[in-house]
Every structure is written in C-alpha cells, then in structure tokens.
Amino acid sequence: xxxxxxxxxxxxxxxxxxxxxxxxxxxxxxxxxxxxxxxxxxxxxxxxxxxxxxxxxxxxxxxxxxxxxxxxxxxxxxxxxxxxxxxxxxxxxxxxxxxxxxxxxxxxxxxxxxxxxxxxxxxxxxxxxxxxxxxxxxxxxxxxxxxxxxxxxxxxxxxxxxxxxxxxxxxxxxxxxxxxxxxxxxxxxxxxxxxxxxxxxxxxxxxxxxxxxxxxxxxxxxxxxxxxxxxxxxxxxxxxxxxxxxxxxxxxxxxxxxxxxxxxxxxxxxxxxxxxxxxxxxxxxxxxxxxxxxxxxxxxxxxxxxxxxxxxxxxxxxxxxxxxxxxxxxxxxxxxxxxxxxxxxxxxxxxxxxxxxxxxxxxxxxxxxxxxxxxxxxxxxxxxxxxxxxxxxxxxxxxxxxxxxxxxxxxxxxxxxxxxxxxxxxxxxxxxxxxxxxxxxxxxxxxxxxxxxxxxxxxxxxxxxxxxxxxxxxxxxxxxxxxxxxxxxxxxxxxxxxxxxxxxxxxxxxxxxxxxxxxxxxxxxxxxxxxxxxxxxxxxxxxxxxxxxxxxxxxxxx
Numbered sequence: 001x002x003x004x005x006x007x008x009x010x011x012x013x014x015x016x017x018x019x020x021x022x023x024x025x026x027x028x029x030x031x032x033x034x035x036x037x038x039x040x041x042x043x044x045x046x047x048x049x050x051x052x053x054x055x056x057x058x059x060x061x062x063x064x065x066x067x068x069x070x071x072x073x074x075x076x077x078x079x080x081x082x083x084x085x086x087x088x089x090x091x092x093x094x095x096x097x098x099x100x101x102x103x104x105x106x107x108x109x110x111x112x113x114x115x116x117x118x119x120x121x122x123x124x125x126x127x128x129x130x131x132x133x134x135x136x137x138x139x140x141x142x143x144x145x146x147x148x149x150x151x152x153x154x155x156x157x158x159x160x161x162x163x164x165x166x167x168x169x170x171x172x173x174x175x176x177x178x179x180x181x182x183x184x185x186x187x188x189x190x191x192x193x194x195x196x197x198x199x200x201x202x203x204x205x206x207x208x209x210x211x212x213x214x215x216x217x218x219x220x221x222x223x224x225x226x227x228x229x230x231x232x233x234x235x236x237x238x239x240x241x242x243x244x245x246x247x248x249x250x251x252x253x254x255x256x257x258x259x260x261x262x263x264x265x266x267x268x269x270x271x272x273x274x275x276x277x278x279x280x281x282x283x284x285x286x287x288x289x290x291x292x293x294x295x296x297x298x299x300x301x302x303x304x305x306x307x308x309x310x311x312x313x314x315x316x317x318x319x320x321x322x323x324x325x326x327x328x329x330x331x332x333x334x335x336x337x338x339x340x341x342x343x344x345x346x347x348x349x350x351x352x353x354x355x356x357x358x359x360x361x362x363x364x365x366x367x368x369x370x371x372x373x374x375x376x377x378x379x380x381x382x383x384x385x386x387x388x389x390x391x392x393x394x395x396x397x398x399x400x401x402x403x404x405x406x407x408x409x410x411x412x413x414x415x416x417x418x419x420x421x422x423x424x425x426x427x428x429x430x431x432x433x434x435x436x437x438x439x440x441x442x443x444x445x446x447x448x449x450x451x452x453x454x455x456x457x458x459x460x461x462x463x464x465x466x467x468x469x470x471x472x473x474x475x476x477x478x479x480x481x482x483x484x485x486x487x488x489x490x491x492x493x494x495x496x497x498x499x500x501x502x503x504x505x506x507x508x509x510x511x512x513x514x515x516x517x518x519x520x521x522x523x524x525x526x527x528x529x530x531x532x533x534x535x536x537x538x539x540x541x542x543x544x545x546x547x548x549x550x551x552x553x554x555x556x557x558x
Contacts, residue, residue: 004533007031008087008113010039016106019089021046026086034141034519038120044103047124048089048517051492058084073463090490091434092516095124100515105453109297118146125149125358126511132186134513135179138172141504141519148520152183152193154510155407158438158448158465159415161473162455162482168503170203171529172470172522173409173451177204177361179523180407181218190220192359193407196390198383199412202367206527212237219528221358226347227370229339242364243342246289248392251280254289257384257429261333261377262326268320275315276323279303290343294335303520338374340382352393356404366411372469376415379545380430383416387433395443405445408437413450423457431459436466456481473500486517493517 007027011020019039023031024480031037031050037048049050059075059082060068069075093100127134127149136147162506163169182193197204211223226242227233234241246254256275259268282558283292292300307313308320309396335341347364355362365384366379390408396406410416414423416430417438436462437446450460450466469486477495483489486508493506496519500506508517 005114006112007037007115010041010107010109010111011086012109014106014109015091016046016103018092019087019091019113020048023087026085027113027115031087032142035143036092036116036121036140037087037113038095038116038124039113039436042109043108043111044094044105045125046091046093046103047095047116048091048120049516050087050089051490052088053085054088055083055285057084057136058081063348067241069137074288080539090516091333092494094516095121097126098261106177118143119279121146127513128509130184130188133186137179137507138520139174141521146255148507148518149518150179150511152180152511154468155180155183155193155447155449156405156442156445157467157510157553159450159454159468159470159509159511160463160466161449161470161472162320162478162483163453163474163505165453166502166523167472167474167500168505169451169470169472170201170411170524171503172472172505173411174204174527174529175523175525175526176470177409178218178526179205181361190219192221194356194359194361195407195409196355196362196386197315197409198362198364198366198386198411198416199370200415202365202369203411204363204404204528205365205367207361208238210527211448212476215527217361219359220361221455222360223353223363224351224355224360225363225365225370227365228339228372228374230372231364231365231370231396232372233369240346241339242347243340243345244347244382245343245345246293246341248385249289250389251277251284251289253429254280256324257313257377257381259323260429261330262322264386269319271315271319272323272326275304275319278328279323283494288343290341293331294341294343295548297331303315303479334378334381335428337434338378340378347382347389349389349393351548352389352406355498356406376425380416380428383410384428384430384433387437389429391433391437391441391444394441394446397442403445405447407447407449407453409449410434411451413462414454417450417459417462419457419459423454431462435461437461438462454474454478455485466509468511471497471506471508472504473502474498493519 005026006024007030008021008023011022016019033050033053035050036047037050041043094103106272134150135150135152137150138147140148141147161169161173177195182190184190198384208223209216211217217223225239227239232237255273256268258276259273279300287296304320304323307315308315346467415425416428416433417427417434418428438448463485470483474497474552478499479494483494497506504518504523507520
C-alpha cells in the first residue's frame with residue numbers, strides 16, 4: 001500500500017461498522033481526526049474514517065495511586081512512555097470500483113492499520129482524476145490534494161447547501177459551479193452544465209465580470225446577467241433588463257398573487273380572489289394577461305365594475321373597490337415602477353433554448369444593485385415565473401426526445417420555498433412551482449441547488465426531495481433538522497456541525513461517491529470573490545489618517 005507504514009493495530013471489540021485500534025508511536029504523530037485508514041491482515045480489508053483519538057495512561061487516571069505524587073509535582077519518569085492512544089473510526093466499507101460495499105465481517109484483532117494515501121484511495125475506487133462524469137471537490141479533511149469525488153449524474157436528485165452567515169457556503173457554491181463548468185467527459189473533452197443562478201447578494205457577479213472582460217469561465221459559452229430595468233447596471237456588457245410575462249400563469253394564480261401583493265401576504269380574501277379570477281377569465285384566449293396589467297388595464301377595471309355594481313351583481317361593490325385597488329397597485333409597481341412586465345420578455349423560451357444548447361451561466365441579479373428597492377413579493381413572482389418556464393420548457397424537450405439538463409441555483413432559498421410553520425414570510429407563489437421541480441424535475445433534467453442559512457425555514461416537501469447535502473457551520477436548531485432530512489448522520493459528525501471552521505463542510509448524499517458522510521474543505525475559487533472580502537482595517541486606517549490630517553490642519557489654523 002502506498003499510504004505509508006503501520007499506524008495502529010485493530011483491537012478486540014471492533015465491528016463491521018466501528019473500528020477500534022491502538023496507535024503506534026508513528027501513528028500518534030501522523031493521525032488526525034477525519035483521516036482515512038485501511039486495514040489489512042486476517043480479516044476483510046476495510047476503509048474507515050477516524051472519528052476520535054483518546055489518549056490513555058496508567059499514571060494519569062483520576063483517583064489512582066499516583067494522585068498524591070501528581071499533587072506534589074513528582075511525576076514518575078515512565079509517565080510519558082507508558083501512555084497510548086486508542087482511535088475509533090467509522091467503517092466506510094470494503095473498497096471497490098466506483099465506491100464501497102458492505103464488508104460482511106469485522107476486521108480481526110491484530111490486523112494492521114495503515115494511513116490511506118491520496119492516490120491510493122483513487123486507485124481503490126477505480127476513479128482517475130479525469131474520470132468521466134466525476135468532479136473532485138475541495139480536499140477531504142486531513143488530505144492535501146485529495147478531493148471528494150462527486151457524481152455529476154446524481155446532481156439531478158437535487159443539492160442543498162446550508163450554513164450560517166460567514167460559514168463559506170456561497171463561496172463554496174461558486175467553487176462548485178467552476179467544477180461544473182469543466183466536467184470531464186472522456187477522451188480529453190470537457191463540458192459545462194447550464195445553470196440559472198438566483199444571486200441574492202452579488203456573490204456570483206465576479207463570473208459575469210470575468211466573462212465581460214474577455215476571460216473564459218470554464219466551458220461556458222456565455223455568462224449573462226439579468227437585472228431589473230430600474231438597475232443602473234442595465235447598460236453593462238452582456239447584461240439585459242429582466243422582464244417577464246404573466247401569460248404563463250392561470251387566471252387563478254394571477255388573482256391570488258395580486259390579492260396577496262396588496263395585502264402584504266396576509267390571509268387571502270377569497271371573495272376578492274374569486275372576483276378578479278372571474279374578471280380575468282373574461283379575456284382568456286383573446287387578450288394576454290400581461291396586456292391587462294400594462295396597456296389595457298381600463299378594460300379589466302370596467303369588467304370588475306360590471307361584476308360588482310348594479311342590481312344582480314355577483315359581488316359586493318366594496319369587494320369590487322378592493323380588487324380595483326389591488327390591480328392598480330400591481331400595475332403601478334410591476335408595469336410602471338419596476339417595468340417588469342413585457343409582452344416580449346427577456347426571460348423566455350428562447351433564452352432557455354440558447355442557454356442549454358450552448359451551455360451558459362445566466363445570473364438573475366437580485367442584489368441591491370441589480371434589483372434596487374424591489375420587494376420580496378416581486379422577486380417571488382420572478383422565481384415562480386422562472387420555475388414554471390423551466391419546467392414547461394424541459395417537459396417539451398423530453399416530449400421531443402431531446403436530452404437537455406440545467407441546474408437552478410437559488411440563494412436565500414427560504415424566501416421562495418418557505419416553510420409556513422417556521423418562516424411565515426409573505427405568501428409565495430414560487431413555492432408551488434419549486435415543489436413541482438423538486439418532485440418531478442429530475443425526470444426532465446432539472447436540478448435544484450437550494451442555498452440557505454436556515455434549512456428549517458425551507459418547505460418540507462422541497463427539502464425532502466434533496467438527496468445531497470453540503471452543510472457548513474449551522475445553528476443548533478438546524479442541526480437536528482438537517483440530520484433528519486439527510487436520513488441520519490454519525491453522532492461524531494453531527495455534533496461538530498455547530499463549530500466547523502469557515503470553509504469546512506459535511507458532505508453526504510447521492511453525489512458523494514465515497515458513500516458515507518465526510519468532512520471536506522471547499523476549494524479556492526479560480527475567479528475572485530470580492531463580495532465575500534472585507535477591508536475593515538484598511539478603511540479604518542484611511543479614516544484615522546484623514547482625521548489626523550484634519551486635526552493637524554485645525555491646529556495650524558489656530
């Protein structure tokens with residue numbers, strides 16, 4: 001084995017799931033928690049991850065015969081030599097091509113334990129650095145240069161990236177997108193997975209700026225940025241104003257959205273929703289819903305009046321006035337202030353066709369610069385529109401026999417697929433469409449990548465469909481929630497989730513070819529991440545210098 005010499009010997013009591021071994025003197029210097037070891041000898045060959053290292057000594061036991069001597073500082077000369085370390089490790093399985101299998105029997109007491117080398121693990125799994133469909137992400141904790149092998153095929157079963165603010169999750173998602181932009185395909189070829197990124201805070205704009213300045217971003221043929229028409233960035237290269245159409249929604253959905261938008265997301269007034277739905281249905285097939293909220297709103301207002309005024313009207317005049325007020329507010333905001341609605345939207349079938357045929361990264365910029373002053377309900381409408389657009393378009397591809405794939409990456413995912421029990425944000429039309437993609441999207445080639453600080457705030461249906469988890473330092477309240485969603489976690493790893501250092505994450509699920517949860521350090525981005533960097537000391541120094549200059553000027557004037 002190429003991993004080095006013996007670092008320990010298997011102890012009695014080991015099982016096919018838990019390995020216990022005593023370290024050699026060399027092992028005490030080399031081994032750290034999180035490293036991988038392999039056994040060899042009489043029992044089956046297994047690979048295990050070290051979970052804990054526990055030192056023991058015959059002269060340092062609580063209440064033993066050496067207590068009085070230690071109190072006086074009279075330690076025996078053999079104290080350092082007589083100690084030993086016992087390691088406990090989780091058995092990952094017996095290595096073989098493509099992963100691990102159940103060992104079937106425990107290692108035998110006295111079997112040798114060796115530290116597993118980086119190249120050796122790849123050899124055991126039969127995975128080369130250029131293995132088609134496999135990307136190597138970051139570094140396994142304790143192994144310089146050995147990444148975690150991820151199956152790109154399994155990203156269609158959805159990915160959740162969770163962690164507190166400042167834990168490194170958005171940086172890591174960017175690094176993952178870089179990996180997905182250069183997927184090994186065999187014979188030296190590389191390809192990119194088309195992605196639509198909902199960027200809440202500008203964490204991914206560095207890729208757009210890199211592309212706009214003439215640099216390549218993996219194998220992406222384009223990196224496009226969509227901003228709201230009111231954004232000052234709308235005139236920059238490879239940037240388009242973000243506009244949508246309401247014509248993909250049903251009359252009921254539009255009625256619910258307009259009513260909820262006016263009320264701020266509180267409980268919907270069913271009478272108001274019913275009146276507006278009935279008014280909208282008067283125009284189905286004749287006038288587009290987008291036109292009714294842009295150039296032909298007065299016709300809609302007249303229809304609402306006809307349904308709520310005069311003898312025999314189906315609705316009360318007060319209901320009619322409330323609905324007209326809601327329509328006017330939606331028109332003033334969506335069509336006039338934010339200029340979001342268009343009969344020729346920039347986010348449409350053609351853009352999806354282009355981005356998936358010649359793989360592209362499309363960034364929906366919801367940052368303060370890209371969406372200045374835009375409230376959450378309007379952003380929810382955009383996400384609902386995008387999710388429905390992707391689902392409908394990819395259903396068409398499948399029907400025609402076309403194999404196309406994409407990933408929808410959503411930052412601040414709890415705002416668009418909220419759990420109403422734990423996160424009562426404004427009513428969200430987007431949740432239903434994201435649930436549809438979560439449950440059905442895999443069949444058609446759509447992958448969800450949900451990024452959130454608080455996974456317990458995400459809709460349970462959506463969360464239950466996620467099959468790969470990358471979990472950074474998390475709030476204690478979220479740890480149990482994550483463990484349940486992930487189908488259970490080893491206690492040693494679960495307990496560490498609240499104190500992981502920045503940039504280190506727990507990886508578990510279908511994409512992880514190691515088959516068991518592992519700790520991994522996220523890779524460095526090839527493209528910078530200015531949004532994630534700060535220059536606090538430099539800024540304070542400038543202020544202090546400026547303040548000193550002013551003080552000296554004031555003294556001189558005096």
